[in-house]
Amino acid sequence: METKLQRIKHPALKERVVTPEVAASWITDGMTLGLSGFTRAGDAKAVPFALVKRAETETFKVNIFTGASLGSDIDTAFAEAGIVGKRLPFQADPVMRGKINNGDMLFVDQHLSHTAELVRSEVIGPIDFAVLEAVSISEDGMIIPSTSVGNSSIFAEHAKNVIVEINMAQSEMLEGLHDIYDTGKQGERQPIPMMHPDDRIGTTGIRINPEKVRGIVFTNQLDSPSTIVAPDADTQLMAGHLLEFLREEIREGRLTDKLAPLQSGIGSVANAVLHGMIDSEFTDLDVYSEVLQDAVFDLIDAGKVKSASCCSITLSEEKMAQVFGDFEKYRDKLIMRPQEISNHPEIIRRLGLISINTALEFDIYGNVNSTHVSGTKMMNGIGGSGDFARNARLSIFVTKSIAKDGKISSIVPFASHIDHTEHDVDIVVTEQGYADLRGLAPRERVPLIIENCAHPMYREQLWAYYQEALTRGGQTPHILEKAFSWHINLKQNGTMTQKVDELV
Ligand code: COA
Numbered sequence: 397m398e399t400k401l402q403r404i405k406h407p408a409l410k411e412r413v414v415t416p417e418v419a420a421s422w423i424t425d426g427m428t429l430g431l432s433g434f435t436r437a438g439d440a441k442a443v444p445f446a447l448v449k450r451a452e453t454e455t456f457k458v459n460i461f462t463g464a465s466l467g468s469d470i471d472t473a474f475a476e477a478g479i480v481g482k483r484l485p486f487q488a489d490p491v492m493r494g495k496i497n498n499g500d501m502l503f504v505d506q507h508l509s510h511t512a513e514l515v516r517s518e519v520i521g522p523i524d525f526a527v528l529e530a531v532s533i534s535e536d537g538m539i540i541p542s543t544s545v546g547n548s549s550i551f552a553e554h555a556k557n558v559i560v561e562i563n564m565a566q567s568e569m570l571e572g573l574h575d576i577y578d579t580g581k582q583g584e585r586q587p588i589p590m591m592h593p594d595d596r597i598g599t600t601g602i603r604i605n606p607e608k609v610r611g612i613v614f615t616n617q618l619d620s621p622s623t624i625v626a627p628d629a630d631t632q633l634m635a636g637h638l639l640e641f642l643r644e645e646i647r648e649g650r651l652t653d654k655l656a657p658l659q660s661g662i663g664s665v666a667n668a669v670l671h672g673m674i675d676s677e678f679t680d681l682d683v684y685s686e687v688l689q690d691a692v693f694d695l696i697d698a699g700k701v702k703s704a705s706c707c708s709i710t711l712s713e714e715k716m717a718q719v720f721g722d723f724e725k726y727r728d729k730l731i732m733r734p735q736e737i738s739n740h741p742e743i744i745r746r747l748g749l750i751s752i753n754t755a756l757e758f759d760i761y762g763n764v765n766s767t768h769v770s771g772t773k774m775m776n777g778i779g780g781s782g783d784f785a786r787n788a789r790l791s792i793f794v795t796k797s798i799a800k801d802g803k804i805s806s807i808v809p810f811a812s813h814i815d816h817t818e819h820d821v822d823i824v825v826t827e828q829g830y831a832d833l834r835g836l837a838p839r840e841r842v843p844l845i846i847e848n849c850a851h852p853m854y855r856e857q858l859w860a861y862y863q864e865a866l867t868r869g870g871q872t873p874h875i876l877e878k879a880f881s882w883h884i885n886l887k888q889n890g891t892m893t894q895k896v897d898e899l900v
Contacts, residue, residue, distance in 0.1 A: 587742070
């Protein structure tokens with residue numbers, strides 16, 4: 397029977413095993429922690445909870461840097477315990493979101509490829525402790541990550557101390573999947589030697605000086621399952637429109653049925669859109685994404701995928717059991733990279749990605765808001781969407797045309813917060829249809845967006861705004877005093893709908 401210590405192959409490191417409580421006791425007020433974890437996958441689990449427990453009898457605050465959102469309700473527990481001073485670069489937790497929006501904790505909403513650069517150049521940090529989940533430690537002291545790489549390698553390299561959490565519930569079959577590559581310092585680095593999505597360019601684990609490993613704890617807990625909901629009628633329609641667009645690109649000779657490496661963002665909508673490719677004619681697909689959700693594994697099952705590169709694997713409970721129960725079937729196709737590499741502008745532009753991300757809302761000119769509800773309240777964060785949108789061959793945003801039973805139109809006169817400017821948005825898709833904005837001037841975009849993407853219940857209102865805006869002139873016509881009137885109406889009256897002849 398496998399013993400825990402067999403997972404620590406480096407002889408000297410076997411001596412460093414401690415309890416999570418002991419490891420957490422090293423962390424003191426004001427420290428900065430770099431935790432593993434990316435969209436609920438591969439997060440350090442025991443030390444964070446031991447830290448939360450300490451907060452029952454002690455008052456302290458720490459800064460929490462991660463790859464992206466954490467699972468296992470760790471962000472909930474952190475937020476409820478009130479121990480986080482500053483959090484970056486992404487979160488997706490309702491309780492934490494509430495604290496951020498109340499001003500009780502600070503949140504830096506950061507492009508996910510940027511955190512590593514900021515740590516490397518010592519703009520943020522120093523990191524006192526990196527706490528990293530692993531499946532094992534190799535004979536030569538390499539840390540073998542589990543279901544995400546995220547920012548773990550940059551944290552390990554730059555932290556003063558490292559605590560490793562070896563999770564016995566994570567399969568050792570994950571070893572060999574990772575491809576850890578460090579870009580080196582800006583100004584001194586070479587081109588990243590990746591020409592194809594499935595090129596391996598690094599090592600299979602995180603190489604650090606074993607002396608930095610202050611302690612090793614054992615855990616035995618699976619990742620939290622993803623929270624995506626199954627495709628519905630609207631998301632299936634969106635998938636259909638997107639496929640129609642891609643077929644048009646093939647007819648125009650700009651793509652083949654192998655498409656181009658695909659990136660699909662977090663969330664139910666992006667997952668459903670990829671799911672829609674299962675019954676398509678597309679074949680031999682390469683996925684070069686940040687997160688692999690259920691749909692990618694469904695596409696592998698359908699024989700559609702040649703390779704799938706990511707920095708984390710986040711699955712529903714059912715899919716997790718299926719994938720790890722039959723892992724050999726998927727193993728050869730998978731590569732897991734640091735998020736700096738999965739989201740690197742150089743690679744995204746070189747490979748010519750097709751990027752599909754989700755918007756909360758977009759405006760009649762194609763500016764996209766992915767993060768701030770009604771312009772002020774943080775939802776999750778920009779995540780990797782900006783890394784991809786700015787650099788992809790095709791930057792696609794999807795969203796349902798209405799939210800909250802139609803009280804909200806996702807197509808508005810002026811986006812109440814802009815994460816992706818009109819310059820970085822190529823195609824917008826809703827269940828109504830798609831608008832291909834490439835090469836179009838602002839005034840050419842408006843009719844397409846209103847007619848193809850807006851919900852019929854809001855089209856007349858949008859036209860009324862635009863017609864009045866046209867009387868003011870401009871490259872991008874607007875009525876500034878009315879630009880946010882829809883959001884104001886929502887706040888005051890609980891809906892964006894207004895009779896056109898009563899428009900304020
Ligand atoms: N105004 C206010 N709320 C809106 C809205 C709008 N225009 N559009 C959608 N919503 C609400 C929905 O009603 C839903 O609310 P609920 O949680 O109370 O049910 C919530 O936003 C999520 O919307 P949903 O339609 O379920 O989409 P999703 O699960 O796909 O999430 C984002 C959408 C935008 C929140 C999510 O994709 C995100 O955080 N994106 C930014 C990060 C990113 O793109 N990363 C990708 C790189 S990998």
